[in-house]
Amino acid sequence: MSRATLLILGGAMEARGLADAAVARFGDALDVETSLAGRTRQPRKPAGRVRVGGFGGAAGLAAYLEARAVDLLIDATHPFARRMPWNALAAAKTAGVPRLRVERPPWSPGPQDRWIEADDAADALAKAAACGRRLFVTLGAQEAARFAGRPDLEVTVRLIETDGAPAERPGFRLIAARGPFEPAAEEALLTHLGAEVLVTKNSGGAATAGKLAAARALGLPVVMIRRPPPVPPPRVETPAAALDWLASRLAERF
Structure with a gap:
């Protein structure tokens, strides 16, 4: 029996x-490799093989799939x-490789949420500045x-890592932290900062x-950046659904 990649x-x-679940579930039937872009210096490494770096666009990814x-x-x-x-969509088509997109569902506002949707970071900045001076x-x-570059605002930015971020200055502060973040701790942080507006993007997920x-809980407005347009199906929302897709594909193969 040949091993699928x-x-x-x-x-x-x-x-x-x-990756961890695929290695555990399929064992020797599947050779798992995860590609990381390398933007985080200390990523949490998954099971299986790991490569770091880009491919050179859709053509480069297609060549990698074939090679x-x-x-x-x-x-x-x-x-x-x-x-x-x-790029994945185009490369998979070129190389004739079945492709699946895994994308967790976005967050949705509840009746007590004060969301203001924005198209991008520039739009979010303009809308946040209209709501308050202290931004998280x-x-x-x-x-x-x-x-x-807004000396009229007090901005605190939280990142996983601060590499590549602008230098701190009066009125512009950086916090390096990795989730998950508990609601009580987040409420304490926002209160400590005196935040008047939360600016984020609709990444979804519990973490x-x-x-x-x-x-x-604090009654703060949230400026929420919309997601970019999704790629065509097939798409699933959870790793569990992706494992089922893998199982189906492996059954077809063998």
């Missing part, structure tokens, strides 16, 4: 759990990844850079949802 494009928190004789491709990049899901921002380093509960 699975390439997981990592970036979302689901990727590591998916490594990859049988199955799962795109588990972040919900806000704008290029890689489309949970965006990536590149997006958060837009908030560094970082505590800030939304905290903002709700």
Whole structure:
């Protein structure tokens, strides 16, 4: 019996759990490799093989799929990844490799939430500044850079790592922390900072949802950046559903 090769494009928190579960469930029937972009210096390594770095666009990924004789491709990049899901779609088509997109569902506002939707970081900054002066921002380093040049605001940005972020200055502070974050701790942090507005993006998931509960409890407005347009199906929302897809594909193969 030949061994199938699975390439997981990592970036979302689901990727590591998916790799671990795939190795545990399918064992020697599946050779699992996870590709990480390398933007985080100390990522949590998944089971199986790991590669770090880009592919050189859709053409480079297609060439990699063909050179490594990859049988199955799962795109588990972040919900806000704008290029890689489309590169994966094109590369899988070129190489003739079955592809699956794993994307957790977005958050939805409840009746007590005060959400203001935004298109991007620039739009979020404008809308947040109209709501208050003290902002708590949970965006990536590149997006958060837009908030560094506003001396009229007091901005606290939380990142997994501060590499690539603008330098701190009076009125612009960085916090390095990795979730999950509990609602009570988030409420205490927002209270300590005197935050008047929460700025975030609709990543979904339970690990970082505590800030939304905290903002709700404190009655704070939330400026929420919308997700980019999704790639076409097949798509699933959970690693468990992705494992079922893998099982179906492996059954077809063998």
